[in-house]
Amino acid sequence: MSGTVTNTRLSQLRQSMREHQISAWIVPSADPHLSEYLPEYWQQRVWLSGFTGSVGTVVVTADFAGLWVDSRYWEQATVQLANTDIVLMKVGEPDVPTVDTWLATHLSSQSVVGFNSSMMALKQYRHMTQVLANLQVQFYTQTDLVAGLWKDRPALPCAAIYEHKAPFISQTRIEKLVMVRDSMRVVGADWHFISSLDDIAWILNLRGADVDYNPVFLGHLLLSAERAVLFVHQNKIDMALAGTLAADGVEIADYDTVADVLTSLPADTTMLIDPDRMTLALSQSACEKVIEQVNPSRLLKSQKTAADLANVRTAMEQDGAALCEFFAWLEKAQESGENISELTIDEKICAARARQPHYVSPSFATIAGFNANGAMPHYRATPESFSYIKGDGLLLIDSGGQYLNGTTDITRVVPIGTPSIEQKFDYTVVLKGMIQLSLAVFPRDYPSALLDTLARTPLWQNGLDYGHGTGHGVGYFLNVHEGPQVISHRAYQFPHTAMKEGMITSNEPGVYRPGKWGVRIENLVAAVPAHKTEFVDALRFETLTLCPIDTRCITVALLSNEERQWLNAYHAEVLARLHPYVSGDALEWLERRTQPI
Secondary structure (H helix, E strand, O other): OOHHHHHHHHHHHHHHHHHOOOOEEEEOOOOOOOOOOOOHHHOHHHHHHOOOOOOOEEEEEOOOEEEEEOHHHHHHHHHHOOOOOOEEEEOOOOOOOOHHHHHHHHOOOOOEEEOOHHHOEHHHHHHHHHHOHHHOOEEEOOOOHHHHHOOOOOOOOOOOOEEOOOOOOOOOHHHHHHHHHHHHHHHOOOEEEEOOHHHHHHHHOEEOOOEOOEOOOOOEEEEEOOOEEEEEOHHHOOHHHHHHHHHOOEEEEEHHHHHHHHHHOOOOOEEEEOOOOOEHHHHOOOOOEEEEOOOHHHHHHHOOOHHHHHHHHHHHHHHHHHHHHHHHHHHHHHHOOOOOEHHHHHHHHHHHHHOOOOEEEEOOOOEEEEHHHHHOOOOOOEOOEOOEOOOOEEEEEEEOEEEOOEEOOEEEEEEEOOOOHHHHHHHHHHHHHHHHHHOOEEEOOEEHHHHHHHHHHHHHHOOOOOOOOOEEEOOOOOOOOEEEEEEOOOOOOOHHHEEOOOOEEEEOOEEEEOOOEEEEOEEEEEEEEEEEOOOOEEEEEEEOOOOOOOHHHOOHHHOOHHHHHHHHHHHHHHHHHHHHHOOHHHHHHHHHHOOOO
16 A cells, blocks of 8 residues: 555544544554454554554554554564654564553643544553543544545455364364353353354354454354353354254354343343453443453363364374475475565465365465565565565575364475575574474473573574564464463463463564564474473473474584484474375475484
8 A cells, every 4th residue: 555545544534533523543453353363344454554464553643643563563564654654663662652651641631532442452441541541531432433434445254154063173062161151150150251253163163264364253152051142144154054053052143233132131140251352342231240351261272182182183294295295396496497486485385285185274374585575574475565586595484274173383494595604593593492492391380471481592692582472372273373372471471371281382483684584483382291290290392283394504513412303303203294195296305304414
């Protein structure tokens, strides 16, 4: 989007703000379900600013417009905000205040702050009111100003909802409802309201296609001890599925009636809500008596069962076979002088996955960044802006697949031509960090954030670091980003973020040199039992991802004996498990790239 278009839209918004006597307007990356990835209908921040990253908040006043984003998006935002009046606010930099703090220091007393209350979490709203309390700020939520300006706004998605069935599920819909209701009973809740799409999909063993890359659907769920009411647009569910749900005690109600139903609940009942996963708008319709805590399903679904993990292991073998096919093609194409672009990488890797059993879709937009583009952690090539893969350097490829039997997410870096000594050094140090976290042994329920130090220590020792977290949770044929656990020393520690058996988490340290190159090596790992003694009941990480790590980029002398042993053992396992799935060029490539060092 051109800077002229962005500036015109800012001017239109400011005019509307003047008409409504609003001092500041906030445009978050959110929808009524507070999702990370949004249907186009809810991508207001993209429409207004032209910045296409998955997260970011825009604040507009009469004389200022700013975009708050973290370090994953600084370079991308710099490019996309060029020639606009929007200032890049680098979240995490010591001199950059948060949105709320910025408002507190730039607004006058009794200013009016506006936003769409269906795009604001209750918890976020409360924090903002506390920070702005001294200014006696008023909040305007009656009209969505951006929606009024967006004339060609896409329609809400209407993809059909379908069942996630055996043999890919290990717990029935009824069993999951029982587990959630048990959690409600423990805290004394009569009702439980859920808006988060991955929680709803998991509880009901349903999937959809309303959000790119995530097999979820727009809906809300209201539970009591006897009732389960699913609020969806009713044309999404056919008669057969409606009958199946009814047999399991799930009623269907229209998506747009949710606020009315919440308001009609008996006044003397108690409702369990998650203030971080419920919007301000819907919280205003909820019961007066509420119990606030993390959705029980969020923790339940993060702990994959033994059967789930067995399915995921098979999905990883299928995914690994697709990657062998892709990388074998890539090397032959390079040798033959074929003209390869970052767009070609995306096309070929998705096509290879699509040939595997149970494949549904990519799990996120493929990141294929050559040299300087790889220095942008969430870079995405487009037909308007991409690079060809030629010359010397490093090609970073971060990709993943949604399979009926699991969700994958993997990053590999491969040499193009001859990598430099400096590039190999960065690659090796990142690999050391990834291996050290892979080797972790830790007590059950250990704070997940504290594990971050293991991956970063080799980088810190060499004066290096990276701005993003080291690990995020991963769903089971669900969102590729799933909580509650997170491996990041910058993350808040809560009891519900402890590392528990069955959790699948990414392991992805990196180094990014702006304008030069980026390195990230990522595997998915599962927390599994290690040992139990009189001193400790310990977990360890089982590496799930199966794909060679390119040894041509390694400075072997920098690896310890333990690290070399881990890498050789990993490659031996990759070869043994993927060998039955591949043949021809893919098998030859697999055997070549798993040779011990």
